[in-house]
Amino acid sequence: MPSAIPSRRFSNNGAGVAVDGMSSFAFAFDIDGVLLRSSTLIPGASEALKYLHDNNIPFILLTNGGGKHESTRVVELSKKLGVPLTEENFVQSHTPFKQLVEGDESESLKDKTILVTGGDGNKCRNIAEMYGFKNVVTPGDILVSYPSIWPFNQSFSEHYINNARPLPRSVDYENPSTSLKIDAVFVFNSPRDWALDSQIILDLLLSKDGVLGTYSQKNGDSSLPNNGWLQDCQPKLFFSNPDLFWATNHHLPRIGQGGFQASLQGVWDATTGGATLDKTIIGKPHAATYKYAERVLNKHRTQLLGGEGEHKKVIRLNRVFMVGDNPESDIRGANEFKSSHGAEWSSILVKTGVYREGTKPAYEPTVIVDDVMEAVKWGLQEEGCM
Template structure:
């Protein structure tokens, strides 16, 4: 095999801007890694962009860990230096919901109580998880009693008890957040339903308005119940198993089915009000664009005087047509930035006609980067196609 020559840093022609006016957003699972294993050439693709000072962020519907922990894990796997300024998880935008930070919230999903710590790092002061409620009242879901030894080491005392005869003194939940895929669907679904059917979010109560055919939505969710937030709509995600596995979107669909059954069936059409974030939803893309512009400004702050020129284009590289491609195709930037989608075949999508058509389909992330840079080759003096065609090329130090 021929020896690979080191890559040189790209130089801009005198007629070109000093700072690239494009950037990248990469999904993680199915694009850069699959379970614990880096995908072929993913480290080289990120290293190349860093070496050439072309900005990028990682934009994932995954979560369940603090951003610092996930970034450290990815840095170790990919052998590429990363930091939290270039990283957006599915639940990262929850950090902006200041109106609930002094309230009592229920946080569902994730391993152990990691999502509680994530919420607390975001500034939420009173965080309850289903395991706390279950350990205090195991009868709330008797089919999980064999899991008590799992919950007990990290369960905390509840801020207030659940008092059947004194609801005014009982635990009240002001917002429900699904941060990550629930591990105990039955327990989490039961507690969420209890709260959504309650009077004003007070555990152990039942709203007298439920089923009122004269009221909007047949009386459901008309009695001060708390809002419900989901952080990840993905039905499927690319795990280590050769077939995609159900994601948080699977739990949400199950909840929709339960809600329909509990509220009288499909003929009643009682809506389950909720807020969805994560790709493909606008709130996540707006947050990601702010994060990318902040990272870009920091990256070039010492290079020029004054403001960094506006970002014109973002290439979204993903493996899931329903989230990555749909989100990039649908997003209308308030700043006028154009988002273009690139679909790779290393994750959820493998073959066939995708539900949402990308700008291009590429075998993997390395080819996706090559394709995007080739679209901008006129801005550079060097022949990008020649440089990027070197298999397994490494960065010069």
């Protein structure tokens, strides 16, 4: 059991604390491998977060996990961790997709038809709809309505029938103007049926205008940019999480969404002879996710410290301690992120997840500690609060 943090409030004389007791630092925590292994609480996690909560030290949970809506996940995590959490201090891998329903009509995907893949059953479809996307299709919908798209459809037919919805338009490649058209593809969470998802995504990337069953005549045309591949209004491709591995209750790391991405890339390369595959990848370590997370953290911090309105000014956030178990995502992202608000992000690598003790991390953290309790203690000591 990790040693506890002393049960006292931090000193107002600390370097990271203003005269009114307001901290100028905050924490960001990964979840899998830091706070939990699958559904099992890692020793010290609850105590560490409770200390921060009780002492009004801001923190957010920043995870490459997903597959459930934020409102559902914070209820589950609050119960497991014994600390009240809200959507205001919780960022999942796909949370930044919310931004794609905003903006003007020319940029927003709100009213477009999107393909959402990954996760269990209809959960990711439901999340996308809760974010504001109005026309959401899944690979299962397509398979049930158009079974010839995948020759092994019988293998999972009962599962897909139970979760499928009618398509907004039928698949009719001979009449493209009236056929189903997909404007964007979102990999929200780790796909369960890699074969079906890969086939449908590849079909769309080879299509004309995102119409299933069509094949662009520009494909392979050496007179065009990228030898003609992705030059015919194919749908945009988004991934929410680049993690090749993640920590579960198995004793060795398991393949994550990044494995599916690598597999799809391999099929694309073999199909096109190595043409560029345009895609947008968010999640740690990508700067867009850290930028989004810092904006969420600053907003949460302002509310937590009572800075709403004109009556109380919140001092600037100077430092964020990113606590993670994965050098490729948590540590790399924190090391490379350049805050537009001037905050320094320091990376703390724990030994309770993906990282294997005794190996050299691919990306060197600021410090390596045993677990999340030691990570919080180290951060507090750095700020002169212990």
